[in-house]
Amino acid sequence: MTADIAAAKAALAHLELDENPVSLKAKSRDFFWYSPVLKARLDHVVGDFAVAPRTEAEVIEVLRTCYRHNVPVTTRGAGTGNYGQAMPLAGGCVLHMRNMAAVKEIHPGRVIVEPGCLLKDLDAATKAHSGQEIRMFSSTWATATIGGFIAGGSGGVGSCTWGSLRDLGNIIRLRVVTMEEEPRVLEFRGEELARVSHAYGTNGIISEIEMPLAPAYDWVEMFVATDEFDDAMAFAEDLANQDGILIKLATVFEAPIAHDYFQRVKPHVEPATNLVGLMVAPHSMDGFLTFLGRRPRARIIYRSDDNDWARGPGPVFEYGWNHTTLRALKVDPSITYLQVRYGFPRHRELVAKMREKFSPEVLQHLEVLREGGKVIFAGLSLVKFTTEERLDEIVRAHEEAGAMIFNPHRYTLEEGGRQTVDDRQLRFKKEADPKGLLNPGKMIAWDDPDFKYDRVYAYPGMKAAE
């Protein structure tokens, strides 16, 4: 099965095609370079051409054409993922969704939107229409697309209240185009959503999305400082457990993250300052200040609606989630990170254990989120990278203690997830992508069903560096 790139390009010439080497390279990359491990493996990856369909009919045409000519298709939104999700390992076609960005319908509690819409544009439309916004978004809100968030993300700002994208109710409906001789258009709800959400576009192309909405408020963004790490951790968790105080973000940064990596914050903190980043609904501020008043060891150093900082820090959520790593990397290129789940009820104990073992080689960056109705922590720990062996050792120590790791130094669904095959995704790939042309190399279960996870998976079909 040989890809006939030239034939596919010729057949698609009437669409918005891009073969310019510079822009094509840009469209073939994401934030994979957060990881020195992925950087070493994926830096050369580039597609053969990119195409940006304007309609679902054009998506169908691209998929039909690429199917006929055996051309791999890797779909991308804005390329803000961190795991090479949208990188075309086998070359071929980069399906760029930027032209499909329409907000189609807005209703109380829900919106219907095309996948290429930026999160920020989606929120602007729903806010202007009826004072609503999406329940959760990645810290790349300003640049990321809703389709990329669903296909490649797991949660984010808002997950402290609403849980994760995978939780029932956080995606309502997905419309999906298959990669077959004659592509089909399917509508997924309920249990079927798990087939294609967080599947990196390996088994279908999302062409329309229905998402729940929450009320949009003028969130008050704050930084709260504490001298002791435990006080910061307790502050964030206990606040999230206040049922009457509506929050959208609670992030904990172990010292000296704020001082060393947050340049606009640095003048206002000491190296030993631990920080909590917050978004609180304006009508919950009285309750919040009452909560704060009970904690004399915590102090507000910044609030977005009332401060005297000469240079404002910008949105507080752009310090949390994956932006923490980004800011640290900019100051110290040797920094990388881990993704850890500290589950209820052992979450605080596990954090303490990992801190004792690894701080400051590993610094705690915790995101409060809800899982199964309980407040827990997602750790996006900052790691001072030395070698792959040491990184693996740190991963193992977390796993042995009971802190689950979602390894961000792997480009496959399985290795970056729970290291098990997702049968629903695999079964649907068999049905919807019989030639295995969608985002090849990202689903181990498809390529190598007997893979043992005893080493890093290396996709044999990866196009070599030229």
Added chain:
Amino acid sequence: MTADIAAAKAALAHLELDENPVSLKAKSRDFFWYSPVLKARLDHVVGDFAVAPRTEAEVIEVLRTCYRHNVPVTTRGAGTGNYGQAMPLAGGCVLHMRNMAAVKEIHPGRVIVEPGCLLKDLDAATKAHSGQEIRMFSSTWATATIGGFIAGGSGGVGSCTWGSLRDLGNIIRLRVVTMEEEPRVLEFRGEELARVSHAYGTNGIISEIEMPLAPAYDWVEMFVATDEFDDAMAFAEDLANQDGILIKLATVFEAPIAHDYFQRVKPHVEPATNLVGLMVAPHSMDGFLTFLGRRPRARIIYRSDDNDWARGPGPVFEYGWNHTTLRALKVDPSITYLQVRYGFPRHRELVAKMREKFSPEVLQHLEVLREGGKVIFAGLSLVKFTTEERLDEIVRAHEEAGAMIFNPHRYTLEEGGRQTVDDRQLRFKKEADPKGLLNPGKMIAWDDPDFKYDRVYAYPGMKAAE
């Protein structure tokens, strides 16, 4: 200190005064007769006159006048409380708030309202204005006032998501008039709210309220049936723990409550049917139905947006909270109830224990609510009443097992609460009601600081039956 009723009436004659024996008796009562214990003690209680101020200035005038003439003042909203909260044990003036019902301001996430506004009128105003509604309400939504709910209630429909009224953030601000020679008007926020919320009007009169709002949705109301009680209990709790599914109510009714006491539901259930009453946001229905699909032992028997019932059941929330008892009482006058807190994490275990010990003498009616970020149960158990001694025995058995009881067969704040003095309320009463004229007999700490709680408190100042 003798009350000069005649002088007070004369001084207030220009206001809306009521001395008609029939209507005055009605205005002196609430739903105290839910309890055979209170029924025996309070049935004769009646005020000397009622006055319905139109403005805060008139409230001040009433309080100034009654203070001068040593006349007790008991404030009432609609009289839908169950504990004699609004009953004038010492006679005197009934301060009826029905004329102060204006919705003054509506903003994103909050509303400013006068205390006499009906919950249903408040919701209608905020919904029409901007698609908002109050976070929680009592099952007497159609007839109760917001002031009465705050002064005499603790939570209700919505507490499964937002917790209780006492939780930080669920009341923003209260404006309060004191009972002094020259009444003062005070504004309370934060910690100060606890002085007067749930204080039965014993230490100040609420003249304005600022409450948080949530988005108003066309909630889908449902009854879900199960054959086993445990399946109903697990269904309600697990649903409330689904972070992405927005609910406003989850109530569990042990069999045969639905069959025996819910007349419109009876044709659709068996005596052995356990029931769950639900309100689910319309945009969460896909998630809800997916959740339901995972539970083959649960089945929807009614949904408000799609059913073939010849006679509709009316609002599902009017089967929950204190309406459950009301419906049972109408069928079987010997029924009364308890209020139980089954706290996390022992809530299910405690319910099972009490069921084993007392069913069917005590039938489980559970309301899902959030407390400290965890889903727990409030039990409003239906009790087949025999004697006060047996009722006390049942109460004791619950307390010994670790299930806290808020005794609804007592008319004092302390006995109906945690059986301890609330120092904040007492201190504020000393300041704001030096003569002890506000709702006398309801705060034991004021009347008898050394009371030992070893027997039912009997207010010595209670006006005798004529």
